[in-house]
Amino acid sequence: MSGERAALAAGLAAHLRRRRAMGDRRVAFHPNPPPSRGVSAAATSIADRGEAPAVTPLAGDSPRAVAPACPDWETLRERVAECTACGLCEGRTQTVFADGAGPARVMFVGEAPGYHEDRQGVPFVGRAGELLTAIITKGMGLKREDVVIANVLKCRPPENRDPTAEEKRTCTPWLDRQIELIDPEVLIPLGRHAANHVLGTETSMGRLRGRVHALGKRKVVPTFHPAYLLRNPAAKKDCWRDIQLAMAELGLEPPARGGA
Template sequence: MTRRRDAILREMGLAPLWRLRGVAEEPAVEAPPPALPIEAPPARPPEAVRPPVAASAPVRRALPAVAEAPVLPAVAPPPRVAPAADLANLGWDALEARILGCEGCVLCQRRKQAVPGVGDRQADWLFVGEGPGAEEDERGEPFVGQAGRLLDAMLAAIGLQRGHDVYIANAVKCRPPNNRTPEADELAACFPYLRRQIELIQPRLIVALGRPAAQALLNQEVKISAARGKTFRYGDIPVVVTYHPAYLLRNQPDKAKAWEDLCFARKTMRALRDEA
């Protein structure tokens, strides 16, 4: 028997064992230790299979809701007060109040104030310009800027002075945007005021300063170069045409022509007074 068998028998209580003499004893072979049972790791419960996520556009955070502004009802613009035929009975104060509140054309929308006129309300001389400029719109008086200073010099050259036997007005009483030339409908809308001023002043002579003023007074197309040195009529009142002072500031050589026109106007006034 092998040692292994002996060991087994001994474990079973069957020893001593008898051996034959002369028989070589086999080397004992130790039995390998019994293999230890290897416990399998506990089985993990199957994970829930997630469905694949489809590719999509980046998710944007929702913005907070903004309350919409209330819709206000449309407000109709105030009606314009157009010049009417009832100016005939207005005196100076009522006429100027009407001019200051006039909304008879689009020029009222951007003005700061209307510019009725200034000077002697019983003057023999009436000078009519085109329309107020930026400084006139600020101060409410015609010809107070650089062109106004030139006009004062022109008056002084023929012995006149602002406010003394001189009245100064404009064909339109509100400043045109960017000092542009007044348009025909603007001149027509504002002319009743000038007409009433002439009726109140009753001047002996009117000097039209520039083409728009001449066209408003004469109701016809006028070229200054062709109208110089001539006498026109507004009703029974003579009209002399010359350049606007603002034009002369840009065209210095024509100042000599304006001086000739002023001398012609002074000669005309002398003749009118001699006739009276």
């Protein structure tokens, strides 16, 4: 009996994959369903109720399989735009790939697109984006075009909630390939989600920021997310110390203040 259920579910899953590949967005893909509700049982029981079940994408569809094979930035951007590997694809206006295309010595990594980013398709717009731009231009003396800015997630979580561990695990191969292709000297993760992924730790921001981490040939200087700084302006001085650490790694001097 269990063999019949498995065969039925496998057939149903294959059918749904084909529907999805043909553009039917009502079919949601969940790449790693909980073991206790494996694809077979889940697909069968939900199908019995006439609903679209969650199914595992083909291995070749997953960011983990596709991202490392993307030879260049534009190919990677195109693959991300097509990605349906997690449920966040259902609510997005568009994927938010990056601002900038390199070459760049510095790369900022944020958390996930918000409302304005989802609408415009560009990371760090709106008030947090204005603050990040000020950090880059007034603080570091660079132009925004001199750096690359990306996020851990490429699609907006509903109501701007925190990304789940599963969403981060699914999406981060895109970011990892972005970092490989840009190959920055200094990475500046903005906030805990980005810092934890880049450094492969679950340590709090309080313990991560305020120093330079060596990651192979790259330096990592975590600092606060601009949205956090907007809510906690007193933390801006700590952020500025972090940025100065990054600038020292890059050999950058603070820009001259006119009339100071």
